[in-house]
Amino acid sequence: MRVILRIGGSVVASPINTELISKYAELLKTLKTQGHEIVVVVGGGTLAREFISIAKNLALDEQAQDELAISVSRVFAQLFIKKLGALSCSTVPLTVDEAAKCLSKGQIAVMGGLKPGMTTDSVAALIVERVGADLLVKGTDQDGVYNKDPRKHPDAVKLDRLSFDDLANVFSESKHTAGIHQIIDPEAIKLLKHKRVKIVVVNGFKPENILAAINGENVGTVIT
Numbered sequence: 333m334r335v336i337l338r339i340g341g342s343v344v345a346s347p348i349n350t351e352l353i354s355k356y357a358e359l360l361k362t363l364k365t366q367g368h369e370i371v372v373v374v375g376g377g378t379l380a381r382e383f384i385s386i387a388k389n390l391a392l393d394e395q396a397q398d399e400l401a402i403s404v405s406r407v408f409a410q411l412f413i414k415k416l417g418a419l420s421c422s423t424v425p426l427t428v429d430e431a432a433k434c435l436s437k438g439q440i441a442v443m444g445g446l447k448p449g450m451t452t453d454s455v456a457a458l459i460v461e462r463v464g465a466d467l468l469v470k471g472t473d474q475d476g477v478y479n480k481d482p483r484k485h486p487d488a489v490k491l492d493r494l495s496f497d498d499l500a501n502v503f504s505e506s507k508h509t510a511g512i513h514q515i516i517d518p519e520a521i522k523l524l525k526h527k528r529v530k531i532v533v534v535n536g537f538k539p540e541n542i543l544a545a546i547n548g549e550n551v552g553t554v555i556t
């Protein structure tokens with residue numbers, strides 16, 4: 333299966349969790365052995381947001397803020413690459429074409445952000461489009477998509493399954509601001525909608541959830 337794995341910076345990088353990164357490296361090895369083709373997109377987490385606020389304090393514009401956040405996400409991608417050794421391409425792809433090229437060499441591509449004005453969710457969506465992925469799995473810091481923000485509403489209910497159209501109703505806010513935190517970026521959903529690729533949102537603190545999602549088990553929230 334051709335899988336795009338989007339790992340939230342909120343999961344591996346907020347704070348930096350080396351044990352979890354090692355577990356992800358093991359998981360990726362397993363997936364590779366099983367014959368899956370994988371592109372990993374990691375976010376920059378709190379460190380990226382720290383750099384965004386440093387840039388703001390320096391009166392730098394949104395583009396500069398985003399560029400710094402992208403650099404941070406790429407450092408995290410590099411950590412994965414170093415840990416994966418020959419299983420992955422040796423450098424962080426800087427474009428969707430570079431990611432596709434890495435994949436065609438039979439290696440795992442691990443990347444961060446691409447360009448200002450988007451999130452790593454949108455990067456994952458662009459990769460889905462470019463390589464024609466079968467599945468997008470997002471490992472996040474929640475158990476899935478809820479009917480309202482579970483951080484603000486204790487009575488929020490997790491949704492097991494939903495359609496792209498349902499999702500549009502769950503999120504109304506869609507304007508990009510540097511460092512926005514949403515379970516899945518509405519802009520990315522817009523890109524993914526016409527691709528009709530299956531998306532599974534799972535709790536990324538348990539990498540075994542990713543395996544379950546790939547195996548078609550009931551985990552997290554399935555969006556089709």
Ligand code: UTP
Pocket residue numbers: 339340341342343374375376377378380397398399401402405444445446447448449450451452453455472509510511512513514515
């Ligand atoms: P994300 O919000 O996508 O990363 O990017 P994350 O830390 O993984 O987030 P969670 O864990 O899913 O919540 C962080 C910020 O980096 C900039 C944006 O400002 C974005 O909000 N960014 C990232 C870009 O400008 N371009 C990119 O291609 C990626």
